[in-house]
Amino acid sequence: MKKLRALVVGLGRIGWDFHIPSIVNNKGFELVAVVDPLKERTDEAEQKFGCRPFLNLEEALEKEKPDLTVIASPTKFHAEQTITAFRHGSDVFCDKPMAVFYQEAQDMADAMKKYGRKFMMYQPRRISADFMLLKQILAEDLIGPVFMIKRATSNYERRNDWQAFLKNGGGMLNNYGAHYVDQVLNIAGSKAVKMDCQLRVAASLGDAEDVVKVIIETENGILIDVDINQAAAITLPEWYIFGKYGAMKWENGAWRVRYYNPAELKDVKTQDGLAASSRAYGNGEAIPWKEKAVSTAETVPVDYYDKCYEYYALGDLPFVDVNESMEVMRVLKICREKAGIKLYPQE
Numbered sequence: 001m002k003k004l005r006a007l008v009v010g011l012g013r014i015g016w017d018f019h020i021p022s023i024v025n026n027k028g029f030e031l032v033a034v035v036d037p038l039k040e041r042t043d044e045a046e047q048k049f050g051c052r053p054f055l056n057l058e059e060a061l062e063k064e065k066p067d068l069t070v071i072a073s074p075t076k077f078h079a080e081q082t083i084t085a086f087r088h089g090s091d092v093f094c095d096k097p098m099a100v101f102y103q104e105a106q107d108m109a110d111a112m113k114k115y116g117r118k119f120m121m122y123q124p125r126r127i128s129a130d131f132m133l134l135k136q137i138l139a140e141d142l143i144g145p146v147f148m149i150k151r152a153t154s155n156y157e158r159r160n161d162w163q164a165f166l167k168n169g170g171g172m173l174n175n176y177g178a179h180y181v182d183q184v185l186n187i188a189g190s191k192a193v194k195m196d197c198q199l200r201v202a203a204s205l206g207d208a209e210d211v212v213k214v215i216i217e218t219e220n221g222i223l224i225d226v227d228i229n230q231a232a233a234i235t236l237p238e239w240y241i242f243g244k245y246g247a248m249k250w251e252n253g254a255w256r257v258r259y260y261n262p263a264e265l266k267d268v269k270t271q272d273g274l275a276a277s278s279r280a281y282g283n284g285e286a287i288p289w290k291e292k293a294v295s296t297a298e299t300v301p302v303d304y305y306d307k308c309y310e311y312y313a314l315g316d317l318p319f320v321d322v323n324e325s326m327e328v329m330r331v332l333k334i335c336r337e338k339a340g341i342k343l344y345p346q347e
């Protein structure tokens with residue numbers, strides 16, 4: 001088995017806690033080098049994993065010539081570092097969000113083509129148990145055509161890290177929006193045609209939004225409602241999916257599915273005239289509801305780095321296509337415009 005020689009850029013929460021352990025524990029990869037401006041962090045990596053430490057990306061790329069560069073630095077460096085890696089002949093695996101603003105993402109996609117390299121985003125919510133299970137259940141077509149998706153994530157945090165500040169490319173639209181907009185568009189299987197958005201700073205100690213409301217209508221007519229609320233003293237339900245013949249709700253680690261088989265419905269005649277028959281509310285029919293709860297015990301965990309290996313080493317299709325990531329970036333850009341916020345001069 002060919003081992004991909006990997007360089008990890010950014011040794012913070014996600015770089016150190018997820019990417020490095022995933023690489024060293026996956027037989028398809030070899031951690032050859034790391035880059036971080038904090039020497040104590042690169043030293044720590046060298047001591048622990050025997051990889052080469054660098055404070056500078058260009059130097060690391062020139063000396064190590066990695067097959068794969070993993071970008072886990074703060075978001076404002078993603079575009080420049082991705083393009084630099086492509087220029088040095090390396091493929092790139094990039095943490096979300098793809099970039100701070102849309103034009104940067106476009107430059108990354110253009111550079112991918114120009115240098116003939118591979119690029120994929122790390123979107124861990126694509127392999128979370130709730131999401132994988134949701135896709136399995138939807139494939140059974142129990143609830144009929146989906147017309148509405150409601151997705152929410154909420155907690156209460158007086159955010160004080162770099163993600164709390166606009167100058168760093170922070171804010172919860174980019175940060176969590178990159179997860180949840182990606183999820184809902186993937187479920188809808190369609191592009192966004194109409195969007196609206198409101199952003200607020202509520203509990204955060206920075207100037208970037210910690211409350212986000214996004215409404216999307218997709219080309220295939222699905223209405224999507226996304227709440228990201230880091231100032232929620234009482235939390236919101238995480239998922240509802242509404243279909244013509246039923247609905248699903250994520251609760252207590254399982255999907256509750258309530259649905260009926262339309263073939264089992266009795267005929268209901270429509271009424272003529274403007275006087276409701278017998279002064280009755282409703283049509284009196286008993287819908288033959290079925291209920292089931294599907295728990296995550298029924299999902300098989302996926303190793304994201306196995307998906308990376310399949311794409312970067314074996315030539316399979318990417319687990320997350322760059323066009324889907326560009327669509328997420330386009331939606332986030334329009335959301336900022338709709339919220340009346342011009343965060344970045346390039347937009």
Ligand SMILES: NC(=O)c1ccc[n+]([C@@H]2O[C@H](COP(=O)([O-])OP(=O)(O)OC[C@H]3O[C@@H](n4cnc5c(N)ncnc54)[C@H](O)[C@@H]3O)[C@@H](O)[C@H]2O)c1
Pocket residue numbers: 009010011012013014015035036037038041072073074075077095096097122123124162175
């Ligand atoms: N996929 C996920 O679930 C997930 C979770 C957390 C973070 N992220 C993303 O990963 C990225 C990093 O976030 P984090 O929470 O790990 O940040 P962090 O603050 O914990 O770590 C950032 C690291 O990058 C280093 N760094 C700073 N400037 C750099 C530069 N120019 N080049 C290389 N390294 C540099 C810092 O010294 C630090 O070690 C962000 O884009 C974030 O959105 C994704």
